[in-house]
Amino acid sequence: MNTLAEENYLKAIFKLSGKQKASVSTNAIAVELETKASSVTDMIKKLTEKGFVNYQKYNGTSLTKKGHEIAVHIVRKHRLWEVFLVKKLNFQWDEVHDVAEQLEHIKSSKLVEHLDTFLGFPQYDPHGDPIPNKNGEFPKSFSAPLIDLTIGNKGKVVGVSQDNPSFLKYLDKLEIQLGSKIQVIEKVDFDQSIEVKINGKATHISSEVAKNILIKQ
Amino acid sequence: MNTLAEENYLKAIFKLSGKQKASVSTNAIAVELETKASSVTDMIKKLTEKGFVNYQKYNGTSLTKKGHEIAVHIVRKHRLWEVFLVKKLNFQWDEVHDVAEQLEHIKSSKLVEHLDTFLGFPQYDPHGDPIPNKNGEFPKSFSAPLIDLTIGNKGKVVGVSQDNPSFLKYLDKLEIQLGSKIQVIEKVDFDQSIEVKINGKATHISSEVAKNILIKQ
DNA sequence: TACTATTTTTAGACTTATCTAAATTTATTT
DNA sequence: AAATAAATTTAGATAAGTCTAAAAATAGTA
Ligand SMILES: [Mn+2]
Ligand SMILES: [Mn+2]
Ligand SMILES: [Mn+2]
Ligand SMILES: [Mn+2]
Numbered sequence: 001m002n003t004l005a006e007e008n009y010l011k012a013i014f015k016l017s018g019k020q021k022a023s024v025s026t027n028a029i030a031v032e033l034e035t036k037a038s039s040v041t042d043m044i045k046k047l048t049e050k051g052f053v054n055y056q057k058y059n060g061t062s063l064t065k066k067g068h069e070i071a072v073h074i075v076r077k078h079r080l081w082e083v084f085l086v087k088k089l090n091f092q093w094d095e096v097h098d099v100a101e102q103l104e105h106i107k108s109s110k111l112v113e114h115l116d117t118f119l120g121f122p123q124y125d126p127h128g129d130p131i132p133n134k135n136g137e138f139p140k141s142f143s144a145p146l147i148d149l150t151i152g153n154k155g156k157v158v159g160v161s162q163d164n165p166s167f168l169k170y171l172d173k174l175e176i177q178l179g180s181k182i183q184v185i186e187k188v189d190f191d192q193s194i195e196v197k198i199n200g201k202a203t204h205i206s207s208e209v210a211k212n213i214l215i216k217q
Numbered sequence: 218m219n220t221l222a223e224e225n226y227l228k229a230i231f232k233l234s235g236k237q238k239a240s241v242s243t244n245a246i247a248v249e250l251e252t253k254a255s256s257v258t259d260m261i262k263k264l265t266e267k268g269f270v271n272y273q274k275y276n277g278t279s280l281t282k283k284g285h286e287i288a289v290h291i292v293r294k295h296r297l298w299e300v301f302l303v304k305k306l307n308f309q310w311d312e313v314h315d316v317a318e319q320l321e322h323i324k325s326s327k328l329v330e331h332l333d334t335f336l337g338f339p340q341y342d343p344h345g346d347p348i349p350n351k352n353g354e355f356p357k358s359f360s361a362p363l364i365d366l367t368i369g370n371k372g373k374v375v376g377v378s379q380d381n382p383s384f385l386k387y388l389d390k391l392e393i394q395l396g397s398k399i400q401v402i403e404k405v406d407f408d409q410s411i412e413v414k415i416n417g418k419a420t421h422i423s424s425e426v427a428k429n430i431l432i433k434q
Numbered sequence: 435t436a437c438t439a440t441t442t443t444t445a446g447a448c449t450t451a452t453c454t455a456a457a458t459t460t461a462t463t464t
Numbered sequence: 465a466a467a468t469a470a471a472t473t474t475a476g477a478t479a480a481g482t483c484t485a486a487a488a489a490t491a492g493t494a
Contacts, residue, residue: 005481026442039482041443046480058442058489089331099325106323108316114306222451243472256452258473263450275459275472 002050004105007074008033009043010052011104013063014071021068023060072136078104079125080115086126087119093126094168127168128159128178128214144217146182147192147210154183155215162212171213174203182215219267221322224291225250226260227269230280231288238285240277289353295321296342297332303343304336310343311385344385345376345395345431361434363399364409364427371400372432379429388430391420399432 002010012032016024026044030037044061047053052067063071081103085091091099113134116122123131123139130138143158157180160171171177176198185202186195192207219227229249233241243261247254261278264270269284280288298320302308308316330351333339340356341347347355360375374397377388388394393415402419403412409424 003480027440035481036483037442038444038484042481085328089328089335091327091331095327099323099328102323102325106316106319108319110308110312111302111306111316114308118306220450244470252451253453254472255454255474259451 001107002070005043006047006050006052007070007105009040009047010063010067010071011074013053013061014068014075017062021062023062025060029061069136072132074104076132076134076136077106077112079129079131080112080119080122082125082127083119083122083131084115087122092172094163094165094172096126097163097165124159126178127163128157129163142216143214145211146184146196146205146213146215147194147207149182149184149215149217151184151187153217154181155217156181157213158216159214160212161214167209167212170209174198174205175201176213182213218324219287222260223264223267223269224287224322226257226264227280227284227288228291230270230278231285231292234279238279240279242277246278286353289349291321293349293351293353294323294329296346296348297329297336297339299342299344300336300339300348301332304339309385309389311380311382311389313343314380314382341376341395343395344380345374346380359433360431362428363401363413363422363430363432364411364424366399366401366432366434368401368404370434371398372434373398374430375433376431377429378431384426384429387426391415391422392418393430399430 009029012029013024016028016032026037026040029040029044033040044053044055047061047067048055051064052070053061053063055061078100081100082096085096085099086093116134121133124141125131128143130141132138141158145161146155146157149155157176157178159178160168162168176182180198183197184194185197188194192210194205194207194210196203196205226246229246230241233245233249243254243257246257246261250257261270261272264278264284265272268281269287270278270280272278295317298317299313302313302316303310333351338350339348341358345360347358349355358375362378363372363374366372374393374395376395377385379385393399397415400414401411402414405411409427411422411424411427413420413422
């Protein structure tokens with residue numbers, strides 16, 4: 001069995017390496033996990049021993065097939081628990097992440113599969129993130145950050161690429177939810193901020209926010 | 218915040234000290250937690266520092282008010298999760314204990330209270346064990362071990378005082394569930410075993426089993 | 435290319451929780 | 465009461481995971 005620390009490292013490497021499964025720097029992992037680079041080096045050596053990562057001194061780390069499988073499985077659990085908390089226990093979408101960080105480490109395959117069934121095999125979590133199935137396959141989704149939408153075009157909010165509470169609460173304040181219809185009215189060259197209509201109402205949004213809202217046209 | 222190990226020690230002391238809140242020996246704790254007496258001594262010192270137990274060298278350990286509160290709170294979580302697993306996720310009663318051992322350490326008071334609400338404030342877990350409410354109060358229950366029932370008397374099964382899978386599976390085989398009606402037909406002096414009628418059907422039960430079935434008349 | 439800055443690794447230390455073996459205390463027998 | 469047995473504590477060691485400080489490697493710049 002893998003320890004909690006090992007699982008968190010694998011998840012961090014998975015998150016940082018993205019779809020292209022790129023190699024990840026020691027520092028990037030340290031920042032992601034709020035730890036020190038020296039601690040990361042130590043742990044990577046252990047994960048290499050276990051066959052979960054490929055590692056060459058001074059040259060970054062990437063997941064092996066085995067490491068990738070573990071990471072995806074933890075992501076699956078994290079997102080299923082988030083769905084449970086919102087849909088069944090009436091949590092708000094900005095309250096679930098930290099609890100899911102704990103629940104994702106519970107070890108029982110029966111629990112995960114029964115939870116999935118109980119929830120009706122959801123494909124997306126409360127932040128619009130795709131939930132891999134039990135074979136580790138993600139639903140295909142075609143979304144783009146709001147910032148990439150051109151003037152005049154419309155889209156539907158299908159996700160967010162951050163789940164920290166202050167960002168999510170701000171979206172609540174702007175009345176932006178999954179499913180909200182957004183049209184880009186104007187783009188300000190100076191600071192990349194944009195003027196949008198949300199469900200008919202005009203609002204001004206910074207580029208930082210627009211980068212983290214995912215749109216489907 | 219308390220560590221997982223600390224919580225498990227407090228729970229073990231709570232379990233072993235019973236209603237009278239008796240003092241518990243170092244060895245008893247070691248046996249309960251499948252660890253060594255020397256490890257127990259170390260941890261008890263730490264728990265003493267934290268004000269969770271009263272401890273005098275060579276004289277056993279008992280919970281302080283604070284330690285008692287923490288232990289009861291963990292028991293509450295354990296039993297609520299067991300209810301969730303059986304009632305919502307269709308687990309069998311002999312499959313829930315080990316998963317609940319993990320889930321009981323999840324830290325989020327909102328989670329516990331919402332779970333309690335979601336389950337409809339259950340008073341007993343799938344093994345008939347009482348669930349303390351959020352103030353740590355247990356529902357009053359008047360049950361006695363089946364072995365104490367005298368010949369001719371009837372009762373209803375309201376609980377079991379063990380939750381290891383092999384015992385529970387054996388009860389399933391005997392068709393003994395919570396709610397089953399049991400009447401004592403005969404008591405065998407030689408080995409304390411008993412002849413009973415369960416929902417009308419005659420069966421022979423060892424004293425070891427009869428000790429662990431809780432009856433309400 | 436040589437100097438400097440940044441990144442990464444190593445060395446050594448610390449904490450938590452555990453263990454074995456030995457010492458000490460308490461309990462039980464003769 | 466003395467001897468023996470059992471329970472408990474202490475001493476010292478180990479593994480996991482982390483840290484700081486220093487060394488080594490790589491990248492960036494003059
Ligand atoms: Mn999350
Ligand atoms: Mn999410
Ligand atoms: Mn249990
Ligand atoms: Mn139970």
